[in-house]
Each structure stands twice: as structure tokens, then as C-alpha cells.
Amino acid sequence: MASEVVMPKLGATMEEGTIVSWLVQVGELVEDGDPIAEIQTDKIVMEIEAETTGVLLKTLYDAGTAVKVHEVVAYLGDEGESAEGLGDDLSKSTKAFGEKLEQTVNETTAINEVSVWACDKIRRTPAARKLAEESQLNLYDIAGSGPLGRIQKIDVENYLQQQDTKRITPLAKKIADDQGIDYKQIEGTGSHGKIRKEDLVSTPVTNEKVMVLADKRMPFKGMRKVIADRISASAYTAPHVTLLSEIDMTNCVALRQDLLPIIEKVEGLRISFNEILIKATAFALKQNPNINISLEGQEIVYHSHVNIGMAVAVPDGLVVPVLRNVDQKGLAAITSEAKGIGKQARDGKLSPDDMQGSTFTISNLGMYAIDGFTPIINSPNAAILGIGRIQKKTVVVNDELAIRSMMNLSLSFDHRIIDGAPAAAFLTDLKDVLENPFKLMI
């Protein structure tokens, strides 16, 4: 018997959600708790999870479709079960905007964050409140730049200035900005005249209005310059060697499934592979203290603690906030800290202290279609771990073919202060603990 998968209602004000992507193909097997699809509300991007184990029989909407809450979006059932007739009477009732969401959306925010945000009192100055009121703006939509996130008048003014420009999807805006298109002249075809990507492309080029696509030139300064200088310094002074290893993550996948509800209950947050990898790396670093080192001036520093820098992509750049004493912390604490500091990073609220003192760095591209890469060391650390995506592959286990969740790790190290053999030993230990994650309990 087929069971329904519905669009969840994630907040009191949520009326519909947009399917960003299907994470599972029709005919694929999913287990209870596996993510099936990514959905986006006006505030967040989330995953819909399977509530039973079964085969995805049918999806009713394509990615990019907005669906009302509680509407059925897919069916799960037994293998071989017929999908015929399922949901035939439903699809007409749902409004389909068809607005494609082609931006990359990776971050999943916890559900409870929505409710906390919604009931939180906003810090704002009287002037900001008055201007927002006069302009009929909701202060919840505006990010504050003052102390403790206080919304200042200037924040409302900046927001208004953005609003003054035409309604435009983020993707279309990016294309327009990149190509120097004056989108204010364009009539949008989206809801309420919102300009979509298609509108930019189909803008009629007449004799009077010839679209000039000028190259955009940006000054090479600020965060970009800092990143550039640091990357160059590391790449050109530290001789990099990168070791690769393929890890069987099947046990870690199971561990995460088991820990998900437990940690969610404690911290209200969903543990990611990222946190398990941080924990396992700290464990392996403790076993291999000759990797947890930095080259500072004329000295090689063997760190007594394990502070892991976590590369976080932010608009137009990259920051590396630091999780401290990871070797002494449990997965719940690491999850809470990593999510917290990641959010701070993306909100641009990190202090310089938050980015100081790493002894080792992790760069995780597992959310992209990246199998492996050669990261550049985050000086003065001596090594950096690059993480690729987890993919099911056929591998040989006990002389038989098996389907396992596989992942590539790459370890770039500074060959001046780490030799090949200890680096290989570290990566081997890390592989061992990831394939046998119960060792983390030792």
C-alpha cells in the first residue's frame, strides 16, 4: 500500500513550500528518515524526510514548483508496486508558480529556529521602528547592523533602497549585475511583475534600446584581497603534497541516522556528517600529534589542544571560524557549536577571535557534486583535510560486490614539516575511525 509524502508545515505562517530538488529518483529505495526532497519556504531551505522505508513510487511535482502545505507531493510504496492513478486528482488543485529556483541552496536550518525567530522581540531604535512603520515594512525582514543586531535607521533605509529597485529574483539579479543589464527597464513576467531569468534573456533588442553587455570590474581589495594574499603565501611557501583515500562511510551514515533524533532532542539541531568528520578528525589528530602542528617563525609548535578551523563559504568569499578543544567535546556540543559558528559566519557576525587559533583545518565540499580535491593549507597550520561527497558505489567487500556509501578524503600537508609516512599514517587512522565510528567512544 502506497503511503503519502506531504509538504510539511514548518511554521505558523507557512502556507506553501517550493520543491527545490528531488534528492531521490523514482524507483530508488529510501529508508525511514532519509531525505527525499529539498524544499524552500520564505525563510529557510529544509529536507523532507521519509517517514517509512520504501521505494519512491511517484513524484507529483517537478523541482521549482510551489506546493501548499499538507498537499501530497510524492508516494512511497513497496518495490514493484504500481504507481498508476496515484495523485491524479490532486495535482490540479495546487497552484504552480513554476518559478525555478536555480540558485544553489545548501544550508538547511533547523525547524525550531523559525519559531524562536518569530517570537523573539526585535531590537530596533525608535527611528528605525518609525521609518519601518511609515514604509509599511516588517522589521523581521530587516537585518540589524547595530550592537547585538539592533536595527538602526540606516538598515531600514538600505532595505528600502533595495525595495525601490524592481522586484527581481536573486538569480536574475545576479545575472543582471554580472552582465551589466539595467533590469529596471525590464517588465517582469513573474508573480507581481517579478523579473525572472527568462525576462532578461528575452528582452527585445530594438534599435533604440541596444543592450550593451559590459564587463564588470571590481576593485581587488577587502576580503578578496586578504584571501588572495593568504592563499598565495601558503601555496608558494609551503610545498604541498596531497594524499587521497577513499572511505567507506556506511557505518557513519548509520551512526548519523541513530544520532539524529537524540541530538535533535538535546540541541534542537540536526547533526550533519560535517560534525562527525570534525569529531573523527580530532580523534585521529590526538593519535597523531605530529600532524596537529604549526610552523610559527623558527619554531614548529606541537599543539596540546585540537582546534579545528572550518572553511565556510560566505557571499563573495570564504572565512574559517575555529571550533576549540574539539577532542574534549561530544557530538552534541560539536553540532551546536559548528551550526552556531557557521550561521554567525554567513551572517557576517564573526569576531576576529572566532577565526584565530586553529591547529588544523577542514574544507568540506561534500554538499556539491565534488568527489575530491586538493585543498591549500590554511597557514600556519601544517595540514588541511578536503572532504568530497558521499556516494553509493559498488565495492568489493569480503570478495563480493556490495553497495556502500563511499567518500573521498584528501589531506594536503606542508612537506617541510610533515613527512609522507606520518601523514599517510594519520589519514589511515582517520579512515579507520570513520569506517569504525564506535572507536570514537574509546
Next chain:
Amino acid sequence: MREVTYLEAIREAMSQEMRKDDNVFIMGEDIGIYGGAFGLTNGMIEEFGPERVRNTPISEAAISGCAVGAAMTGMRPILEIQFSDFIMIAMDNIVNQAAKTRYMYGGKAQVPIVIRLPGGSGAGFAAQHSQSLEAWMTHVPGLKVVQPSNAYDAKGLMKAAIKDNNPVLFYEHKLLYNTKGEVPEEDYEIPLGQADIKKEGSDITIVATAIMVNKALEAAVELEKEGISVEVIDPRTLVPLDTATILESVKKTSRVLVVYEAVKRSGYGAEIVSMIAESDVFDYLDAPIRRLGGLATPIPYNPVLEKAAVPQVDDIVQECKKLMNK
């Protein structure tokens, strides 16, 4: 225009009024041949004689009592309290008599006295001779309180104070006595209750009193270099207070710093802050209103500590940066 000191400007205002009106006279400790503790009345006894420049015993109660009595009989006395700290001895005459008489007699009697009060710290006079207690007087209905910050204002305000039919407390800052400013020789008056915008600006309104006006103006120059535009307002009289000028400025800048030398706790700056917070201009505030005042300590004798006990230019600069989230 000619430049004279703050001290000379006050002397000139009193002398000019004494020449015009025989009822005006001055009294105080050693104000005759000695010229007063700060030399402010130098030469006046020669011009006006001992009848109108009266030396008194060292008793503030006696001086103030005589002054109130003389005023009720139609005279217009100006009395000098050698240091404003000594006003405590004269308090009953000022608060219970001078401030109440006109009201209780339905206007049939009045007490037109001016009480000159050298106040403030910075001259090394230690805890009993350096206080700024003007807020006490602002609390009493029936008294007017004046605090000039430069020579020009001092002359104009002194004339208005002498002509006012109510008791006026005239606070002079010791460190300002020798500061010079352009002061016209001719007669002019600055009405009590009229604030002055000492410098226009767009980002922060600083309401400062007495010598803090000058410090705020110095701070404004520093802040200008960092792109922060400060408007400096000198209320000039605390009672009556020109609320309109202050509020108009706050509406424009949306940020306020109130600076005064008196102990911050319960100082008159608190009254200014409350007035702004209660007003319609509240809606225009884009930052919490801040106060900068003296520390809650007796003024120290040690010159380094004495400076540290009251706001200085750099303190004002730092506070303004905080207001700008910088």
C-alpha cells in the same frame, strides 16, 4: 572686535548696570579693595564706593539674608559666594525665602537677586572648593539657573539676570575666567531660556553645559577628522530650559550625548535626557541617549586624578564613536 576675558565681561556687565540703576549693588567676602577671591571685582570699589561694593563678614547666611531683605525692599543686589560650594550655608535663605516670596505674596513682593557662584574643578582647590552643584538649585521652583560658557554669553546673561525679577543663580566656571572672547562694549542682553547652537552638525547632538561646551567643541574638531559631524548645543540657562532648540537638533541628528561636569548621577543632564525621551522626538532616536558626567567621587586634590574625575575631550570623542557604533 575687542577681546576680553570671561571675568572682565562679567565685571563689565555689572558695572554697566550699576551705572544705569542706583538700586543695583554688589556684596560679598573681600570684594572691595582685594577684588574678591578671583579678582573679578577689581577696581569696582574705586568707581562705586563702599556703599555699593559692600564687604561682608565670612557668613554666607548673613550675606544671603541681607540680600533677600534688601531685594524685598526694592534693591537689586548681586552677591558673590566666594566658592559655589559654600551655598549650603545660604540655602535656607535662597530656597525657603528667595524662591517662595514672590509666589506666596501673590507678586506683591519680589526678590530680584543675582547670586554669583564660581564653581567647577580643575584649579587644584580640592573637594570642598571644586564642586558643580547646580542641579540642586534647578530642583527648586522659583529659582532661575544660568551657566555661561564664554565671555560673550557671560556678559549678556549677567545683564538679563540683573534685570530679572526672580532670584537667579549665576554659575561661573573658575577655569573659564581667563578665557578670552569677542565681547562688544555696548549694552546687549541674552534672554534667559535661550539655548545657543555653538556648532552645527548632522550626526550627533551634544548638549553640554559650562566648560563642557568648550570641550565638546574641541572633540567635534577631532570627530570631524573621522567623518562624524557633531552639533554642539549650549543651553546657557538650565532653568528656564530651551527645550525647542534641543529637540529640533535631536530630530535632525537622531543621536544625543549630554555632557556635564557635575557628578553624572542625578546631575542636570539626567533632566535633559528625560525631557528628550519623553518628547515626540523619541521617534527619531537612532541610538540610546548617552550621558557623560563626573565620577561619583569627591573632586581629588591630586591634579591627575582631578582631571580623571570629570569628562575630558577624549572621553567625549570616545562616547561619540560609541554612539556611531564605531
